[in-house]
Amino acid sequence: MDGAQKATEPSRTSAYAERACKVLAGGVNSNIRLNEKPYPLCFVRGRGATLEDLDGRTYIDYVLGMGPVILGHDDPRVTDAIVEAVGRGLTFAGQHPDEVEVAERICAAVPSVEMVRCTCSGSEAVHAALRFARAATNRWKVIRFEGHYHGWLDTIYVGERPDEEGPVAPALPGTRGQSPATLQDVLVLPWNNLQALEATAHLYRGQIAAVILEPILCNTGVIPPKPGYVEAIRAVCDRENAMLIFDEVVTGFRVALGGAQSLLGIRPDLTIFGKA
Template sequence: MSQHSSQEKLIGNTWRGKTSEELFERAKLVSPGGVHSPVRSFRSVGGTPVFFASANGATLTDIQGKEYVDYCLSFGPLILGHRDPEVEEVVRETAGLAWSFGTAEPYSLELAEFITNQIPWAEKVRFVNSGTEAVMSALRVARAATGREKILKFDGCYHGHLDALLVKTGSGLAGESSSDSAGISAHSIANTLVLPLDDESVVEELFAKEGKDIAALIIEPLPANYGLLIQRKEFLLKIVETAKKHGTLVIFDEVISGFRTGFQGMSGLLGVRPDLVTYGKIIGGGFPVGCYAGRKDLLDLVAPSGPVYQAGTLSASPFGMRAGLATLKKTQRDNVYPIIEQRTKTLTEGLVSILNQRGDQEWEAVIHSSLFWLRKKTSEPVRRVDQISEGHKEGFAKVFHALLNEGIYLAPSGYEVGFLSFAHTDLVISKTLEIAQKALTKN
């Protein structure tokens, strides 16, 4: 082996000149399904996943140099777009300071102070490495604080892949919960109760029977992992009231909606003060960061202040802390939210108009802030999983591939939502609609 080829393998350029199909076959030999998170496999839409080599602004570039307008945005973190220049400058500076400390450092302090100063219900925060880890830790705190075992979640909300919450509704009022994954023991989910969304009465009925044993009610106040299931404000306020009446802690999972639907997330929009809240995605500026936050007395139960143990070697990475702070500051300074919300409306109105020219079915877009979900039009709002139209998955797959072929990248599942960023300028939106007109009106 020549010195050149040996060095090339060492620095990781063995993919150059290859196709996505070739790399996917290689990847399947060394990773489950060839990916490191299931949705990336394209199994929901069919075909071979595209392998991307770089990204900038609103654009992804694949390994062969083809550019795509990106409306997946790493599933939400990149509210300023890929490699925002101001954030990139901070990241480059950080690379010259430290990669990881494993010690006390000032960067997490600055981000924690920024969050707690801006969000009244986040009296203290603890940084972790993912949304899953944040939820797992928040539940542990809730059980310790209440001395109770049971957790109530809602069908259609996703809270990460921890055993206790990877469950689905079974039969019966409280959902004789059943595992939504192999490898999860009955013991792990024995204390997880599951109810449908959008039904206050079953929540009240459950609490009347089991309220004294429920440590926490956890919900995505904007469910965005099984389509965009926008909930009625009345429903959300009622279940919060019911939980608090029974001494049950309320956990809002705002890993997606936090700093996406506004600076104070759904909690701020609803006027709700959750006992605990989980954040992720945007707070890391594109790096792996999560956190759980909430009442001071609850967070003070966490080690080393209290008896609830939680630790993490790479927690509060300087890259995530500094990139996250730079992202949040720019988002606030440049009044990003109303701008990208208006652009989301412009984009989706255009896409729906183009889709409905096809005549095969009538489409609509569900939008909230800068999140959107394309689906078949229904006579009533879709607020629960069982209300999603039959054939939605197959219909979306056709749209997905038609757009992909022409250079528009959506999340590769009909049940994932789309996102806009500040980098999606009016010019980018106009270009997208031109491409979509060509892609979606072909015979």
């Protein structure tokens, strides 16, 4: 960061923050930015790995738009392709040849992917995957893990487990206004705990529709699975006829072209990609 101006001095950033608070809830459109002090950062342009804020300060961008800016900002190959596509039209309410080409490329890159369905967000994709798993198995219970993030929709967004709970805990709402009834079929397990996984599978035998996870836990620190842990999850799903869902919104096409599943050598039944 360029230290020519302190962030606490009166600036265009502070003026923007005051203006934003009058019309945006909390002055932001992402709760993550609520904790940025003294004001949420507001950027006006990016080039390569560099960002510039309202006051002309420059930053090295390690966030990359939370994932999608793999090639850096304003890469001419990406910019030219976008401009060319916009020139052909944006919304047709019909099919487009690029849909098939994108799906073919994904299937070629990720061996477990046989068919693709596009959605508008990662949260929506998770919602669709859970519905598909429940429809295919005719079951309702879903296992997820502490610290993993699968979007903010009511049916999967959970709060922290009480410390006094055992290895298998019912899901608790992650925010006010979220009905506990939406999480009655979600079970929360500690990450990298094989005993908890086996205990849950035994306790809810014949009821589990799916196990969903980030194959490499990125949401709360990069915590890879212990050796053999994801293999054990795959084995439990096979034994219980439950679906294994990899949420690769963060890891997909980044840790490897074939996603974390290609590094781990595990084939999930469903995969969620996003941040594109």
